[in-house]
């Protein structure tokens with residue numbers, strides 16, 4: 289039997305010669321391209337080197353990118369042996385804390401937390417949040433200016449933030465909700481900028497401008513601690529539907545509960561993992577629909593008639609063509625064959641989510657937005673992986689898809705939007721996500 293990641297010794301250092309070929313550009317250039325124009329860099333490498341190629345990057349070092357379904361299956365199925373790539377969201381560690389389910393290495397501690405948290409994100413449970421999502425969306429739509437361009441991306445961020453503060457944190461008092469949201473917006477803005485590097489250093493944290501962020505984090509911690517203590521003494525805890533209440537009430541297999549600090553860390557994790565990703569996916573959905581007015585009209589008509597099939601297909605196709613998390617990494621603890629190459633233990637492998645979705649052999653006319661393709665049947669396993677896979681698969685996948693569904697439906701029933709420009713948005717990297725470069729400009733033609 290294989291050792292678990294927690295018991296496994298440190299992986300051996302891997303010799304570049306043992307890895308698949310890749311671009312010969314100097315490391316600084318590769319790193320710059322990986323950061324600045326990842327789409328053309330990835331696509332160029334896949335075209336030239338095929339199903340597996342190696343990049344040389346500052347930080348993670350040599351990383352092998354794979355994107356064919358059999359390799360992804362092998363990679364995700366081996367999560368019981370492998371672990372996450374070193375440096376997963378290293379910038380976020382000071383904000384999320386060491387026990388964050390996103391950051392723990394694979395092994396028993398990570399699995400215990402997933403087991404405790406996963407049932408709370410079950411598809412059926414999400415229905416309890418329908419009103420919260422619809423209300424947050426309606427509030428936004430009602431504030432949009434009529435007849436003049438405005439960016440949809442920040443509007444979607446406002447919706448997903450309100451949903452998290454209400455559905456995940458369960459904050460009911462509007463004053464507390466406002467303060468928490470204002471602080472979180474500022475903190476999240478810092479995590480998007482290179483300044484976030486300084487949060488990991490005790491010394492840099494004390495210097496302006498990070499001093500302000502550190503103070504904001506302390507204030508949020510206080511607000512969350514108050515919220516947690518209110519929940520611990522709430523006699524009606526069992527009847528509450530918010531995720532915070534469920535985290536407080538849940539028990540590990542040995543009967544113990546999460547302590548306050550850990551509850552706080554998992555809440556911040558859900559915020560950081562779930563807010564920007566869902567908002568960006570919603571912005572992409574509109575950017576793609578804007579370029580296919582016939583699809584927008586079909587969606588509007590079917591939504592009006594109370595049908596959901598095309599709406600589900602639009603969401604699946606948006607997550608395929610614009611996967612906001614374009615790759616996710618693993619560190620191999622055992623050798624494995626992927627993309628036709630024998631990879632040694634110690635290799636860092638990126639599941640190329642974006643590349644997997646662009647394969648013409650799996651998706652004919654892969655670069656076109658064709659929601660219809662998802663009406664024709666489910667995609668081949670491991671060819672549609674916007675939420676990753678294995679024991680690290682996104683905990684909030686059902687939540688995100690449900691939120692997208694309710695928000696899209698609510699917007700279409702309440703507003704007629706047109707694009708502010710003729711051109712589709714280029715993809716830019718924002719932190720770990722692929723986002724629309726110009727914020728998805730839209731014009732509200734009329735309210736319905």
Ligand code: HEM
Pocket residue numbers: 389390391402557558559561562563565566569611612613615616617674675676677678679680681682683684685687688689
């Ligand atoms: C469209 C929206 C979203 C996308 C595309 C997305 C995508 C992803 C991806 C690719 C991963 C890494 C999976 C892997 O390594 O195999 C991930 C992890 C995670 N996501 Fe999401 N996510 C989204 C929304 C959410 C939401 C709404 C939440 C919670 C409210 C959430 C919570 C998490 C957590 C906790 C993890 C870490 C899981 C672990 O390491 O065990 N995500 N997500």
